[in-house]
Amino acid sequence: MIIKSAAYIISNxxxxxxxxxxxxxxxxIGRSNVGKSSLINMLANYDKLAKxxxxxxxxxxxxxxxxxxxxxxxxxxxxxxxxxxxxQRRQWEQMIENxxxxxxxxxxxxxxxxxxxxxxxxxxxxxxQLGKWEVPFNLVFTKADKNTxxxxxxxxxxxxxxxxxxxxxxxxxxxxxxVKKSGRDAILGFIDEMNAQ
Ligand code: GDP
Numbered sequence: 001m002i003i004k005s006a007a008y009i010i011s012n013x014x015x016x017x018x019x020x021x022x023x024x025x026x027x028x029i030g031r032s033n034v035g036k037s038s039l040i041n042m043l044a045n046y047d048k049l050a051k052x053x054x055x056x057x058x059x060x061x062x063x064x065x066x067x068x069x070x071x072x073x074x075x076x077x078x079x080x081x082x083x084x085x086x087x088q089r090r091q092w093e094q095m096i097e098n099x100x101x102x103x104x105x106x107x108x109x110x111x112x113x114x115x116x117x118x119x120x121x122x123x124x125x126x127x128x129q130l131g132k133w134e135v136p137f138n139l140v141f142t143k144a145d146k147n148t149x150x151x152x153x154x155x156x157x158x159x160x161x162x163x164x165x166x167x168x169x170x171x172x173x174x175x176x177x178x179v180k181k182s183g184r185d186a187i188l189g190f191i192d193e194m195n196a197q
Contacts, residue, residue: 001188004068006044011061013091015098019064021105024195025072028140029096030112031122032078035142038178039112040065040075043187050075060092062099071195072105080122100135107194108136110187115141115152115175119162128166138172140187145177 012018030036037050049065060077067073076099077092084092100109109130113123130137141159144152152175160170172190176183 001068001192003043003045003188006046006049006065006067006073008049009064009066009072011063013061013095015062015095015102018062018099018103019066019072021103023066023070023072023105024107025074025103025105026107026191026194027074027076027100027109028112029076029109029126030078030140030142031080031114031120034078034112034114035176035178036075036078036112039140039142039176040073042176042178042181042184044073060088060095062095071191079126097133100130101133106135108138108190110140110174111137112140112142113159115144115155116146118155119159123159124162124166127163127171131167138190139174140183141173141175143177144175144182145179 009019010017028036028040040050041047044065044067050063062077063075065073065075076096079092100106111123111127111130113120127137127139139159141152141156147155156173156175160173163170174183174186174190176187
């Protein structure tokens with residue numbers, strides 16, 4: 001896919017105020033600091049489309065962008081901020097659950113996982129929740145340049161093995177580095193394929 005245009009549209013706390021569901025939509029989510037903004041900027045070929053390294057605990061919004069006037073890219077607020085209150089967490093959960101379960105044009109959620117770490121319960125729990133909600137998703141292992149290839153593969157394998165405890169079929173996965181600009185074509189190719197269906 002060649003990116004011809006990328007534009008910010010709107011931010012919301014309410015899924016019902018998101019743009020009309022007239023284009024296929026792809027959402028990105030993960031733990032805070034996983035590299036989501038960097039990945040979105042790499043995909044869109046746009047340095048500051050998504051803001052990197054936001055302040056923990058800032059207002060959590062569903063951010064819509066439109067790419068090539070053909071599909072929506074959605075930057076969802078991350079989970080796992082250490083310093084959010086119980087009520088902020090509940091607000092996040094409610095907003096995310098509503099969006100993920102009710103957004104009719106949502107084609108796929110890309111769940112970002114930091115490839116430097118061994119499997120983290122927070123990520124596994126979130127993925128298992130997606131399964132219960134029957135939300136289609138796949139995985140993006142980020143920051144692959146931070147480890148050797150062997151270490152990255154080991155962590156990816158360990159994560160997939162952990163998922164096997166709950167899942168009969170494993171989701172597709174991508175491995176990315178915004179430093180090495182790797183993984184971009186595979187993700188955009190996947191979106192192209194889905195859009196063509
Ligand atoms: P977000 O909070 O998930 O949106 O994460 P950011 O995109 O703001 O990234 C968090 C930090 O990780 C920043 O310091 C980024 O420069 C860094 N980062 C993001 N992606 C990569 C990557 O692929 N490789 C390396 N080495 N650093 C990355």
